[in-house]
Amino acid sequence: MLTERQLLILQVIIDDFIQSAQPIGSRAIAKRDDVKYSSATIRNEMADLEDLGFLEKTHSSSGRVPSERGYRFYVDHLMSPFSLSNKDIRRIHTMFGEQLMEFERVVNKSAQILSDLTNYTSIILGPEVFETELKQLQILPLNKHSAVAILVTNTGHVEHRSFTIPVELDPSEIEKTVRILNEKLQGVPIYKLNQKIESEVVTLLRKHTNNFKNTYDYIQAALFSEQPAKLYVSGRTNIMNQPEFKDIDKVRDLFSAIDEEGEIAPLLRSHNQGVNVVIGHENELEAMKDCSLITASYTLGDEHMGTIALLGPTRMDYSKVVSLLNVLSGQMSKTFRAWYQNS
Amino acid sequence: MLTERQLLILQVIIDDFIQSAQPIGSRAIAKRDDVKYSSATIRNEMADLEDLGFLEKTHSSSGRVPSERGYRFYVDHLMSPFSLSNKDIRRIHTMFGEQLMEFERVVNKSAQILSDLTNYTSIILGPEVFETELKQLQILPLNKHSAVAILVTNTGHVEHRSFTIPVELDPSEIEKTVRILNEKLQGVPIYKLNQKIESEVVTLLRKHTNNFKNTYDYIQAALFSEQPAKLYVSGRTNIMNQPEFKDIDKVRDLFSAIDEEGEIAPLLRSHNQGVNVVIGHENELEAMKDCSLITASYTLGDEHMGTIALLGPTRMDYSKVVSLLNVLSGQMSKTFRAWYQNS
């Protein structure tokens, strides 16, 4: 168990380091008004804190730097709540107050605000389309050879795919199939569509349409293929302003991970309640060993919808980021409830 | 006018530098089998080529490096046609041979192929939606408060927007308005929609619907707002492999330009016939002064549709990139003609 004095010193060091990115020496701490001890005393305490694993040295005679364990302790026990500036608050409210918003736009703007206000990189994971319900299915012929298939969900999500019409398919057959599918499948969650079709619609289709198998196969291939949730990234270049990312190789590895389809998304999908902080090597990805990833869920009613996150160096302004994510995820949830909740 | 020998030496230097990224000395050139002159002779010629502005030195006793003017001359007069490897050709054909392709997918895959095969960053400018024609307009209520508006063009492009239904709007009015708009506006180019409505549809709407102004305003705001052509970027990190981009500040400036909405797009929009090469300071953007941007159009029939481009250091493999862009833009055009051309 840490003494009061140790807690104070640890907090001071971490707060300072988050600002300066420079190792902190005992003298610098002793000079502060809120610390009443001599540098020698502080040196002793720092040595103890290092033994306990909360601090590190960059070399044998350098000042101290927080270890990952130190950050973890800070986040869990020490961090003081951050009050966002009025300017920042106003900016957020202005955005959510805008008329004529739309899902993609809300998400994009939110990502932008997050990265702008923090100078870190923001990542937002969109909703899993598969958990929403089918509202409408439509197939619209464009010309002799091609058509576009459009699927709309109850959240206003629109999925579409163009495809070439095989010659052997009769347009009227397609139309009939689509009509039947629409009638029977409204309100069914997307991920249950296939199952539902198998169990209840197939027989009906077989009875009412010719060449059933072919038509249906085609529609299914065009629309019901697994569509991964979308990632929105903003402020990529902010990372490059951080002194710990002066090295181009580090940046490249990190960027590769972000751009690599499916590397980052799983990290955002583990959605505990509230705000989640993953520090340095706690991250599964090698490229993120010098980063922290802070995530928060946004919801539709009580259901998890997606995740918003900020990616920065382990030396992050945790307090500010956590508050900001709290505020923003709340605003997003509120907005979506107002839009989509049938009431 | 350059002598044969000068041409040879210039070509050798540029070819070599494109591979090695190192200044070339006279001795290295003299050693090559295809050059029959002594290093002293070559030194003299190099001095002349430098006076003419085709070569530069990095410092007074260094080897020579091509100047931007040198690259320009190389691209315009010296470059030998590149034959893509069979493997590369096959990869392209495999992709375009795939079943069930769709516009976004073709573009994304093309961007990926471009960046993979060149190790540069590829940028594709999507089609201007505004030049395509309206196929269908639809408004689909999701629940009491909100609806989604969907606009489909003759190229299978789907534009959609969710919006909140104001209480004073009667759903049946919306429906009626949409029906009339659909009837009258099919086949009209998107950019002419507003004009056409003013001139031909307004009176009709006023006659058949109540509260006309309000309904129409709303639909218009939801759908007909200017939607800029989309940018697809692939292989961002490739830039960081280039030795001329070891400096993080340079990379940040370039990335900022790429990510900045509307910085890059205009550069891709100046679409001459064929392949276009813009070298170093010929680029308008300060951040791109060490880069070359090579662009090519893809078309629908004879109409320009969009642009594909590769961004790399001025020391680019121009020959390979030009061939590749030629092949790929051709394939894309062919594909889109097969899909969309009514015949």
Place this chain on the structure above:
DNA sequence: ATTAGCACTCAATAAGAAAGAGTGCTAACA
């Protein structure tokens, strides 16, 4: 328990020396 004092460590910076790649120029050569 706290602190003053001091020897010690290590990174960062600067200055000098040596090596090496490449040039420009001059004079000799075919």
Place this chain on the structure above:
DNA sequence: TGTTAGCACTCTTTCTTATTGAGTGCTAAT
């Protein structure tokens, strides 16, 4: 007259070596 050998010179790169300064750990005094 065009080409080439030779050589002094320039500038970068790399390696030492010395110096400075921030900061520590330990001991002894308070």
